[in-house]
Amino acid sequence: MQFFIHYFLHFVFPFFIAFIFFRKDWKKVYLILLATMFVDLDHLVADPIFHPNRCSINFHPLHTYYAMFVYFVFLFLRRPFNLIGMGLLFHMLTDLTDCLMTYAKCTECLSDSPALKLIQVISTLGGI
Numbered sequence: 670m671q672f673f674i675h676y677f678l679h680f681v682f683p684f685f686i687a688f689i690f691f692r693k694d695w696k697k698v699y700l701i702l703l704a705t706m707f708v709d710l711d712h713l714v715a716d717p718i719f720h721p722n723r724c725s726i727n728f729h730p731l732h733t734y735y736a737m738f739v740y741f742v743f744l745f746l747r748r749p750f751n752l753i754g755m756g757l758l759f760h761m762l763t764d765l766t767d768c769l770m771t772y773a774k775c776t777e778c779l780s781d782s783p784a785l786k787l788i789q790v791i792s793t794l795g796g797i
């Protein structure tokens with residue numbers, strides 16, 4: 670289920686964003702939003718590259734809070750940068766959702782996560 674939600678948010682949800690809010694050129698917008706998935710290339714510098722219970726947030730270089738601040742600034746630039754910023758922030762939100770689902774199943778699994786504090790706060794606020 671977590672796997673399904675994750676890929677739904679990564680691939681299908683951006684379609685709705687593009688189709689609903691950018692009807693005139695939704696295909697182009699959808700492609701730009703999908704292209705922001707390349708931000709996951711930063712996983713390649715991690716060791717191991719894939720770890721099932723790892724939370725990407727604040728772990729990988731392009732998933733840090735600093736990087737997210739830059740993506741936020743992108744929102745105020747002109748196209749396509751604002752769309753790229755939107756896609757990247759949405760990507761972070763998707764990854765964070767994944768971390769929260771992992772945390773809900775197994776709190777110890779994320780004990781080494783650099784985003785642990787954030788996840789704990791959201792979990793507490795959300796009653797997870």
Ligand SMILES: [Zn+2]
Pocket residue numbers: 708709725732760764
């Ligand atoms: Zn990611």
